[in-house]
Amino acid sequence: MTTDVFEPGIRAGRLAAGTYEAEFSDLHPPLDSHEALVAADRCYFCHDAPCMTACPTDIDIPLFIRQIATGTPDAAAKTILSQNILGGMCARVCPTETLCEEVCVREVAEGKPVLIGQLQRYATDHLQAQGKHPFVRAARTEKTVAIVGAGPAGLSCAHRLAMLGHDVVVLDARPKPGGLNEYGIATYKTTDGFAQAEVDWLMQIGGIVIRHGVALGRDVTLEGLQKDFDAVFLGMGLGGVNALDAPGADKQGVVDAVDFIADLRQADDLAQVPIGRDVVVIGGGMTAVDAAVQAKLLGALNVTLAYRRGRDRMNASRFEQDLAASQGVRIVTHVVPVAVHGNGAVREIEFEYVDDAMKGTGQMLRLPADQVFRAIGQTLEGDGLPALDGRKIRVDAAGRTSVSGVWAGGDCTGGGEDLTVTAVAQGRDAAMDIHKALVG
């Protein structure tokens, strides 16, 4: 431990040089081939398997695991990718503990599920490491589709449409493709530039062009896209961040967790990323956990995750909560921020304890804080969008919006659980419906 960890304020280089790489290494190191065989052998090849039902992309999990067990991981990868073209990323970031692995009969029976996520990574890595792309593009249909957002929903939709022979143009406001895969996920979940490598691999299908720096509403309009293309798919995610409603919330050092996560992902040198000594993260979802854990990994001395309800109500899975706790993050529940104190820059944040009905108790908590991360939800931004359902775009089961010829999927629509894997499923399903609409 360097003495820098005790220095107050927001500083870079709290850890000894050379230790960052280990701190941010793969959360689950990849299985080697023998480990994969042993893990695969634990699969019972269930009839009408519960894991398949639990997978938002309906991957035939028993089949791909059997393909691994019989020494054909590339065939396993094709089984996965035919349902979920971002199966490599989903293998890394899916909360499998609340999806396939939660319902694995071995989890139910013995508390130790088959390592479905890690096996999926083994198979997809095996294929992608060879640069192989197992799908072939159909003959060109001359139909064109515009996709807004190069995140999981947009990429999934784009690949499926391109595979079916359509010409796809993907528009993205950011300089790199991938959406949250590139900007919004903790570094230790997707190491070694995997998000970009996966997009490069996906693009091998051909027929997809990505234009960066193009934002809907700023550079193009929905009407314009409808005029220029045969169909439009909206998959732009959530651009806005909910504000912190407390006096002093505008003080220096109070920032959005999503920006911190994005900056961290884009940093060439983690030692140059500044972090507070006393960090408080407000929120209870995956973003909050990703920010809190990474603050700790960067060398913050005290990291507190403050959530307004009980742990059982947190959107972050129990696994994620335990991960945070194991990294030394303190989880404080039943608190709402009431004031941010400090002279220009934040020095302390004050909370009130609340009961289960969110009613104030009058009991207060003050935490030292030189950095506060807001992770209290994101919002859809933009005008001229199709009809909303609440604060998100309303879609039917096929992804159709209120506007004819316009489909949508991913976080900008309601219904999903804001997971990469549901975005992939929605993009894929919308693509199939677009295809049907275009070619009849």
Place this chain on the structure above:
Amino acid sequence: MADLTSNFIGIKSPNPFWLASAPPTDKEYNVRRAYEAGWGGVVWKTLGMEGPPVVNVNGPRYGAIWGADRRLLGLNNIELITDRPLEVNLREMKAVKRDYPDRALIASIMVPCEEEAWRAILPHVEDTGADGIELNFGCPHGMAERGMGSAVGQVPEYIEMVTRWCKQYTRMPVIVKLTPNITNVIYPAAAAKRGGADAVSLINTINSITSVDLDAFSPEPMIDGKGTHGGYCGPAVKPIALNMVAEIARHADTRGIPISGIGGITTWRDAAEFMTLGAGNVQVCTAAMTYGFKIVQEMISGLSDYMDSKGMTSVDEVVGRAVPNVTDWNQLNLNYVAKAKIDQDLCISCGRCFAACEDTSHQAIAMSEDRTFTVIEEECVACNLCVNVCPVEDCITLEAMTPGQTDPRTGLVVDGDYANWTTHPNNPSATAAE
């Protein structure tokens, strides 16, 4: 702790666990260490006649199949008999036997099928102090091409002839090791008995090709692009060996001849099973080659605990206990009716029973929306497949119906009396029930 002392055809050993004649018993260094580890006896690697010894291949000698986590399930080998000079083996055997007088030392022998060859070697072996000899009529590879090993073991007349010579030219007990590469093990076993053998040992290894290299298109193990059949052994062969041991133990022509049981014995339980089917002792090879000599400690403690739990004080009480219950199919009670039963508390809802029964059997398991699996007694024939494919022990069991109950499948009342096929009305050659 139960007394595991063994007296097999007059050969005494502190326990019934011997190492079989095989690579582990090819030299003094190994055999001394085996005795130190606790093995009750050793059958020395097969001796050949005087003169230049055989040569082995210089490539792989073993092939294998594996289960999960690379657990060795079956091994095959193409190693020949000892490739060391006869005099070296004899000298070492003598030294070992001198230092371990309480352990059994058996010499395995394979020489050409000529009286003179057997007459010549036996005095040399006797001179080592060995407790007995085992005639290797089982080796299925290499030596068989030269008219020895299983080439002899497949011709009952030769077995009888050679056994007779050995009984004539030595006072040592003679064990005849049988090959399983035959149509009916009773014929060679009966021949050994007629020739005066003191015991038979079985099984030797089974002709096999473990796998094929799908790039080189060659059997494994592959030597410079080609492979040959080898002798299969290890846990995978145990069921075949158990049956052959049981057949010899119960057949009129062979009943009573002492048996040394061999074939895939890996744990004390395997050993106990062989003994209950009539083996007076057991021989082990592949398990030792897989895990080392120390496994005998588990065999000793396991058999001892088992005997204690059964109130048995001598290994002889184990031997043959299951033989009376080995019978022919036509003696099985056709009035016995059972039904599968699924313990819902143990069921993990994997649905394997359903897939197996629905796709390949009698459509006797129902699956509900919430993945509850239940037996349809109107269809269940109690075939046991669901029990066998269920990954949870004791989750599915076969429960016998009580006489007087009506079998929902047949609509017939379960009869408490015994009745077998020989008297069944559907049997064209049924004898009238008395």
